[in-house]
Amino acid sequence: MTETVSNGEANWERQALKDFTEKAYLDYSMYVVLDRALPHIGDGLKPVQRRIIYAMSELGLSAAAKPKKSARTIGDVLGKYHPHGDSACYEAMVIMAQPFGYRYPLVDGQGNWGSPDDPKSFAAMRYTEARLAPYAGVLLSELGQGTVDWGPNFDGTMSEPEVLPARLPNVLLNGTTGIAVGMATDIPPHNLREVATACVRLLENSRTSLEELCEYVQGPDYPTEAEIITSREDIRKVYETGNGSIRMRAAWKKEEGEIVITGLPHHTSGSKVLEQIAEQMRQKKLPLVADLRDESDHENPVRLVVVPRSNRVEAEKLMNHLFATTDLERNYRVNLNVIGLDGRPRVRNLKEMLSEWLQFRMDTVTRRLQFRLDKVTSRLHVLEGLLIAYLNIDEVIQIIREEDKPKPVLMKRFGLSDEQAEAILELKLRHLARLEEMKIRGEQDELEAERKQLEKTLGSRQRLKTLIKKEILADAERFGDERRSPIVSRGAAKPLDETELVPSEPVTVVLSQRGLARAAKGHEVDPEGLNYKSGDGYQASAQGRSNQLAVFMDSTGRTYTVPAHTLPSARGQGEPLSARVNPPDGATFAGVMIGNEDDRWLLCTDQGHGFVCRLGEMYSRNRKGKAVLTVPKGARVLPPTPVVDPAHDWIAVAGSEGHFLTFPLEELPELTRGKGNKLMGIPPKKLKTGEERVVAATAFDEADTLVLFSGQRYKRLTPSELDEYVGERGRRGYKLPQGWRKVDALVPQARLPAK
Missing domain, CATH: 2.120.10.90 (DNA gyrase/topoisomerase IV, subunit A, C-terminal)
Known part of the structure; x- marks a missing residue:
């Protein structure tokens, strides 16, 4: 509830804090959603990206122009359209220029614009130069043809386009990510030719099913040669719901016994991958690898070499382990959330995205044709007046010479409109030659033919669709390329069990009364005859293999898992288990088990209750163990x-x-x-x-x-x-x-x- 309070000359409003904060939060939320974080379905750009592209076009930085300092562009963007931080604005510009980040870059940069290993290692904007990439013409070429609405900039002194008249569905081609308030967007990039073909198919038949569209749009197409290993069925579900995930795996091959990684997942750093593998080697968790090398250069942007320890190492198993434990395999979220033609954000499926963009394109082309038709009609009207003037040139000249205000006289004498009379008065003397009349009649014929063609197109929805189809195919032919990310259905990678990395040898795991554990080689060991610390003695033992997991049970019925090969040798007196696991206060260790996952063990307490349990069910990666056997109060x-x-x-x-x-x-x-x-x-x-x-x-x-x-x-x-x-x-x-x-x-x- 709001009330106005007057006090002399001062007036102010009194409002409940709850109502004020709620309105302020909602206003801010809508601002973030609509004017910062989410792209528009028409041009696929966020406001800052749109303003950068428009400002560069206003600066004359076309693909054929000489590049200018990036600071010049950013200054124009901040001063005229986007009053926010310069570093964030420049970073948005950098992202649009990085070929390893953008599928079809919009900015052509010169200088240091970052690298795949470190995308944020770009130079400051005072050092770099930039101009628009040829692909940016897809967004800008129809801007001055009455195709879009314009609005005031932040201070109302200039106008800026509310959306750019994209000739292709850039929202899918380059994709985008953004986090708003209460919602986010994650749109992956796609192949231009595939999307263009799907658009043409949908233009030809609006009842085309999503399954048919998925035959053309096979899946995302990232700017990397890494494989997309998500199954076709899962990709179809992503396009059906607008939500899901895409999994990518590095591309690799074998060369002379070495493993060469030639393509990394999107936004994956090669140096970080090498660090992850090296860390496993330092911790002796990857004895299968002897050496690592980074042989990347200009000819081979990604070439990471992994040298196996011997020829007996199976490359497939080793790579599966690396896929599961490093960034060589990554998952990418998909959330097709965009601002629609109605100005509202919503998650759309693939068909809805393409259909709504095609509606945007039809509206844009209609406005472009109507704008041109209005221009042609206006010009024909002017030419008609000029022709009248040329046919009566002597009388026109006499009126202009003798009358103080010749315009109304001309209009009345020859039945001219204000626009025609103005055009006659603006004529230069050099245009009064006889040849000019022939030019006018020739121009009239050309414009008349163009007007008829425009009216036919505007009057026929089918002709309009055919025109849009031809333009899409022409742009696809000019800017399209082959798919870069192959789609290969593969199962998720699983890491090698730690036990697979050590030799399989017979061992006897021995547990002492004070909770010290050790592993003796072989099964012909007398565990009670081993050397124990003073006051300590034999508690339990179990026979197994060195590549198996030893499971210890404490007095509370919890089990703890320790790899047998990590236990100290029986030549010593053992190592306290409390250094490896965290049992409850006061708990002691009661027994030890080792074997295969499917082995069964009898578990019981001295109160006479028990059951059989599979050893794999007692495994635990948690230092605090796993509660398996319920021990009643007072039981052992x-x-x-x-x-x-x-x-x-x-x-x-x-x-x-x-x-x-x-x-x-x-x-x-x-x-x-x-x-x-x-x-x-x-x-x-x-x-x-x-x-x-x-x-x-x-x-x-x-x-x-x-x-x-x-x-x-x-x-x-x-x-x-x-x-x-x-x-x-x-x-x-x-x-x-x-x-x-x-x-x-x-x-x-x-x-x-x-x-």
């Missing part, structure tokens, strides 16, 4: 044990009171996380007080012998002896023989080291 995690054959393995469980139970593994579920199911039934009262617990649990093959350890003694239970303890999962189990009821561990015979 038992060491995980491997499952050899889920279809034939059995589970053996021993309790602290001498109870023993075996049951088929298939009775236990396979989960990705959780508490699991009950393995052995322990009375809740004893479980709550801690009087009875599960002390050991393992998976074993039905034909294997199980070794039961009790202190320094051990007892072998053969398959036939184990049959006596078979029961349903979750039962109490059966008592072990007297003297063997204090079980320390259960180990299948097949897993014991050979004596």
